[in-house]
Amino acid sequence: MEGWKSKAPLRVGILLSGRGSNFLAIARNINEGRLPNVEIAIVLSNVAGASGVQAARDLNLPTAVFVSKGRPRAEHDADLIACLREHKVNLVCLAGYMRLLSPGFIAAFPSRILNIHPSLLPAFPGLDAQQQAFDYGVKIAGCTVHFVDEHLDHGAIILQRTIPVLDTDDAHTLAERILVEEHIAYSEAIARVASGDYEIKGRRYVRRIS
Numbered sequence: 301m302e303g304w305k306s307k308a309p310l311r312v313g314i315l316l317s318g319r320g321s322n323f324l325a326i327a328r329n330i331n332e333g334r335l336p337n338v339e340i341a342i343v344l345s346n347v348a349g350a351s352g353v354q355a356a357r358d359l360n361l362p363t364a365v366f367v368s369k370g371r372p373r374a375e376h377d378a379d380l381i382a383c384l385r386e387h388k389v390n391l392v393c394l395a396g397y398m399r400l401l402s403p404g405f406i407a408a409f410p411s412r413i414l415n416i417h418p419s420l421l422p423a424f425p426g427l428d429a430q431q432q433a434f435d436y437g438v439k440i441a442g443c444t445v446h447f448v449d450e451h452l453d454h455g456a457i458i459l460q461r462t463i464p465v466l467d468t469d470d471a472h473t474l475a476e477r478i479l480v481e482e483h484i485a486y487s488e489a490i491a492r493v494a495s496g497d498y499e500i501k502g503r504r505y506v507r508r509i510s
Contacts, residue, residue: 311341312492313389315380315397320352323395325483326490327359331457335508336411336451340496342387344380346399362387368399375428376483377405383415393486406450411500413448413455414493417484418478420444425453429469431476441474443482445489447500458505460473 314323323343329335343356346368356363366379383406384392402445406413419429419442424436431442444461447455461481465474492498497508 306389308338309389310338310490311386311390311463312429312490313336313341313384313392314343314352314356314395315317316343316345316350316352317347317398318350318352318394318396320350320355320395321449321479322482323352323393326362326393326487327356335491335494338490341389342383344383346376346397352395367479373400373402374404377402377441381405381408385455391490392448393490395486398464400452401448403450403466411447414458415446415448415453415455416482416489417444417453418475418482420462421446421457431471434469434471434474439465441478443478443485445485447505449465456503456505459485459491461485480494 316323326339330338340361340503344354344361345365348365348367353363353365364383366376366378392409392413417429419433420442424432440462441458444457444460446457449455463477463481
C-alpha cells in the first residue's frame with residue numbers, strides 16, 4: 301500500500317470521546333504552520349458534552365455528536381461514516397476515542413485511520429497502558445502512532461517516541477510525561493502520511509528516500 305499522493309490538502313476527521321488533548325495539539329500545529337497541506341474537516345464525538353467538542357467549536361471547526369450509548373455499533377458507525385464522507389475526509393484520527401470501530405468503518409477508510417496509544421506497542425495494548433507499563437517495571441516507556449486495522453492496537457506502526465521511566469515516577473507522572481510525547485508524535489505521523497513518501501510492506505511502514 302502506498303501513501304497519500306494528492307496535492308490537495310489532507311482533510312482530517314477527528315474522533316474523540318473526552319477532552320481531546322491530542323486533537324488540540326494537532327490543531328495548534330496546523331494553525332502554527334507546522335502541518336502544511338493539512339486541515340481539520342470535522343470533529344466528531346460519541347459522547348454528549350465531551351469537552352473536546354466545545355474546544356473545537358471555540359476554534360470555529362465543524363463538529364457533530366452521535367451518541368453511541370445504547371446503539372448497535374454498526375448503526376452508529378454508519379452515521380459517522382456518512383458524516384465523514386459528507387465533509388470529504390481523507391484521514392481519520394482517533395484522539396481519545398473510547399469505542400472500538402466496526403469492521404464496516406475500517407473498510408470504509410482502508411489504511412486511512414490513525415490511532416495513538418500510550419505504550420510502545422505491541423507491549424501493553426488496551427486500557428490503562430501506562431499503569432500496565434509501570435506495574436511491569438519497564439525502564440523505557442513511550443507512545444505509538446499506528447494505522448488502525450480490525451484488531452485492537454495492532455495496525456502497522458508509523459512511529460514511536462520513548463522516554464525513560466524514572467525512579468521517582470508513579471503511573472500518573474509517567475502518563476503525564478508520555479502525553480507530552482504523544483502531542484509531538486501524532487502531528488509528526490500525520491505529516492508523514494500527508495507527504496505520501498511511504499509504503500506499507502506487510503506490517504512495516506517504510507519511508508521512501510527521494
